[in-house]
Amino acid sequence: MLELQQVAVAYSGHTVVKDISLSLAQGQIGCLVGPSGCGKTTLLRAIAGFEGVAHGSISLQRQQVSTPSQQLAPEQRQVGMVFQDFALFPHLTVADNIAFGLGTLNKADKLSKVRQLLQLVGLPDLGQRYIHQLSGGQQQRVALARALAPQPKVLLLDEPFSSLDTELREGLAREIRQILQQLHITAVLVTHDQNEAFAMADMIGVMQHGRIQQWATPYELYHKPANRFVADFIGRGVLLPGTVLEAQQVQTNLGTFTQRYASDVQAGDKVDVLIRPDDIVHDDNSGITAQVVEKAFRGSHILYQLKLQTGEQVQCLALSHHNHAVGEHIGIRLDLDHLVLFSRLT
Structure with missing residues (x-):
């Protein structure tokens, strides 16, 4: 048309x-x-x-x-x-x-x-x-x-x-x-x-x-x-530093993840990994913790701004019955269906 x-x-x-x-x-x-x-x-x-x-x-x-x-x-x-x-x-x-x-x-x-x-x-x-x-x-x-x-x-x-x-x-x-x-x-x-x-x-x-x-x-x-x-521009998200390992794996401060889709990066490359708020799951049983820096109540969900132990900040969209105070440390894990990578800007 x-x-x-x-x-x-x-x-x-x-x-x-x-x-x-x-x-x-x-x-x-x-x-x-x-x-x-x-x-x-x-x-x-x-x-x-x-x-x-x-x-x-x-x-x-x-x-x-x-x-x-x-x-x-x-x-x-x-x-x-x-x-x-x-x-x-x-x-x-x-x-x-x-x-x-x-x-x-x-x-x-x-x-x-x-x-x-x-x-x-x-x-x-x-x-x-x-x-x-x-x-x-x-x-x-x-x-x-x-x-x-x-x-x-x-x-x-x-x-x-x-x-x-x-x-x-x-x-x-x-x-x-x-x-x-x-x-x-x-x-x-x-x-x-x-x-x-x-x-x-x-x-x-x-x-x-x-x-x-x-x-x-x-x-x-x-x-x-x-x-x-x-x-x-589209959606909220942060770019987390990572390093490409062998076998299409990427190491970040939130863990090591498999890159299952075709990419132009090679082992040893420094990359940035796109992390959306819905990629991070609040999990009290996780060995990775982050500190609540800010929180915004959204009704059914709360949008948390979290600071990792290494200093980077990410966002987490959690169900609102998981109500944590600013300054509190909470368990988190990354749940990615696929990785979005960009070569690190020098």
Whole structure:
């Protein structure tokens, strides 16, 4: 449904997006994450047709819509857009906002379509209200319904949850994912919040300095990051020093572990091992102990910051009935399905 091949976007001769290639099938949801200024919103605007491409091509349903020599106008692409500030009309009712993009339909068909969309987004009785009478989450649903009204091939969402509080954001992200799956609509979400990305996306692209560092499933990004930047940006974790031994083993201050997957490291190499909070298990019977430096209560779990006897610090996500005080020493062990290694920076 959507394919980008070696896309570059430039402003006044300055390239801000470089060599981007990705694809999404019909019904797939993709997400672009990364720090501010990495180019993710620029790339979204290029897909929408608001920005031209300096190199490469963008295709919808195998039809090129952007190349350096030709560009299909945004209104001809059948692409819907949900903006960061929702961009709703305050002087129109909810129903009239949704109907705004249905100019070619007669009155009866418009009314029927609006009713369907209000039902779809969970606002069946709010059609006659005005925007200022709605909560932030309700306004987001109206913006989604308006973008879906013309039946776009692809839906683009530019930080659509940034103005909402944290609890509402993840729940709404899951709701919108269900709606898009129900309609088999391909979508691209831009966000800086990886929890939103995990809640919505089938594929995630982590961007830095205008390039995609890794395009993969949420699971692969978390457990098999392509480089240090992705490992640091996605999820919590620390890099623990280690040394590669014979027989694909790695020695660390938390023990010696087997590297079962292909790697370009050799015996004797100094490496850094990625350790996530869920890789460390609280175990009072373990011979390895660590001191609690900080703790953060998370309801069902407590996130502990722990100091090893050798001075390194790691994090442990433990069930909250394991409640230990700052300064206390607790037993821990490492439970790794596979090792993520990076050559030690000199």
